[in-house]
Amino acid sequence: MSLILNSKKNSLIVHVGGDFDLVSANEFREKIDQSLEETLCQNLLLDLAKATFIDSSGLGVILGRFRKIKANDGQMIIYGPKPAIKKVFEVSGILSLMPVCNTEEEAWKILEKKTFKGA
Amino acid sequence: MDKIVNNKIKLEFLSKGENVALARITIAALVSQLELTLNDLEEIKVAVSEAVSNAIIHGYRNQPEGIVTLIGILAEETIYLEIIDQGIGISDIEKAMEPAYSTDPERTGLGFVFMQSFMDEVKVESKVNSGTKVSLTKKINTENKNRAVS
Numbered sequence: 001m002s003l004i005l006n007s008k009k010n011s012l013i014v015h016v017g018g019d020f021d022l023v024s025a026n027e028f029r030e031k032i033d034q035s036l037e038e039t040l041c042q043n044l045l046l047d048l049a050k051a052t053f054i055d056s057s058g059l060g061v062i063l064g065r066f067r068k069i070k071a072n073d074g075q076m077i078i079y080g081p082k083p084a085i086k087k088v089f090e091v092s093g094i095l096s097l098m099p100v101c102n103t104e105e106e107a108w109k110i111l112e113k114k115t116f117k118g119a
Numbered sequence: 120m121d122k123i124v125n126n127k128i129k130l131e132f133l134s135k136g137e138n139v140a141l142a143r144i145t146i147a148a149l150v151s152q153l154e155l156t157l158n159d160l161e162e163i164k165v166a167v168s169e170a171v172s173n174a175i176i177h178g179y180r181n182q183p184e185g186i187v188t189l190i191g192i193l194a195e196e197t198i199y200l201e202i203i204d205q206g207i208g209i210s211d212i213e214k215a216m217e218p219a220y221s222t223d224p225e226r227t228g229l230g231f232v233f234m235q236s237f238m239d240e241v242k243v244e245s246k247v248n249s250g251t252k253v254s255l256t257k258k259i260n261t262e263n264k265n266r267a268v269s
Contacts, residue, residue, distance in 0.1 A: 022172045023136040029225065053143075053161075055168040056233055060226040067224075084161035091236045092229050 001027060002050075005035050011043035011111065012036055013104075017050035020058030029061045033068070042074035043115075045107050049080030054088050066098055075114050079107040122194035126152060134175045134185035134204070142171045142189050142202075149191045150198050155259045162237035163198065163257060169230040170202035170253045176226075177215075178206025178251055198257045205250040212243050 001024035002017035012035055018024070032044070044065060048054075062078075069076045078100045081089065089095055099110045128149055132138040143164040150163055171187060179185035190201040209215045216231040234241045240256040 019140055021136075021168055022139050022175065025225075026136075053164060053168075055165050055172065056227045056229045057168075057172055059229065060223075063227060064225045084158070087158075087161070088165060088233070091233060092227065 003028065003031055005031065007035075007039045007041050010041055011045055012039055012041040013045045013047065015047040015050065017052075019053040020048075020051050021053065021055050022057040025057040025061040028058070029064060032061075032065055036065075036068070042069070042072055043111060044069050044074065044076045045104070045111070046076065046078045047080055047104065048078060048082075048085060051081065051085060054081075054085045056092075059088065059092055059094065063094065063097075075111055077101065077107045077110055079104055122197065124192055124194045126193045128189075128191045130189045130191075131186055132189070133183055134179040134181075134187050134206075135183045136172075136175060138187065139168055139171045139175070142187075143167045145189070146191050146200065149193065153193060153196065153198070153259050159257070159259060163200075166234045166237045166255055166257075167200060167202070169233050170200075170255065173230050173253070174202055174204035174206065174251065177209070178204035180207065196259045198255075198259065200255040202253045202255075203250065208247040208249050208251055209243070209245040210247050212245055216243065 001019060004015040006013050014032060046062065066076045076098050078098060080102060081100060089100060101107055101110060126149065128145070130145055132141060146167045147160060147164050150160065171189065174187045175181065185204060185206055188203040192199040218232045219228040231241065234255060238255045238257045242254040243251065245251040
């Protein structure tokens with residue numbers, strides 16, 4: 001798994017590459033949590049365009065971060081998942097919890113809308 | 120099994136997280152010998168990942184010294200997989216298979232849900248302090264032309 005993190009407009013943007021399973025789930029959790037603490041970002045945008053695989057271990061840490069972000073009144077948006085990953089999301093029910101869209105641009109639009117509504 | 124076995128593999132590995140990828144890549148290579156869709160291939164990979172992760176996390180409680188046995192059989196148009204551990208076993212299989220039942224907040228408890236959604240049959244045999252065997256079956260619809268390999 002590769003993880004690239006940057007922050008913009010109170011949001012942590014995480015670009016995930018490769019397989020998202022038991023081993024990479026731990027790395028993901030540690031790096032995201034540390035980065036959220038350091039940057040004090042409230043929102044999380046998760047770019048899965050280069051993610052090649054996900055199972056329930058990957059999903060677990062995504063949901064774990066979602067709970068954290070929600071507890072801090074932030075928003076979490078996922079964008080770019082491949083069809084196979086989207087299928088896993090559909091079966092899991094995660095789509096009813098957070099927005100999943102295709103591009104970063106769409107993600108920002110959703111975020112702005114949600115932030116505006118919440119304000 | 121009455122069917123004609125076209126191919127069979129058996130792989131034993133230590134209960135280390137790194138071997139979850141090894142298991143699913145091995146099975147992906149095996150099942151790609153059949154005419155299956157990319158969708159089927161991805162679903163099988165998820166199911167294998169779940170069963171092997173369960174063996175490591177729950178069967179061996181994340182201790183890396185256990186042995187996980189993975190058996191893959193191709194028989195006509197059906198894929199048979201077995202994931203076996205000699206770990207602590209499951210005392211209440213029904214409860215373990217409940218959706219969203221997990222002992223860890225960072226886990227979804229959806230492992231068996233994925234196995235059941237993505238495979239045609241999921242069978243769990245377990246004995247406390249003796250181990251668990253998960254048997255997964257998937258019948259491949261060969262009529263679909265969207266093949267994973269050419």
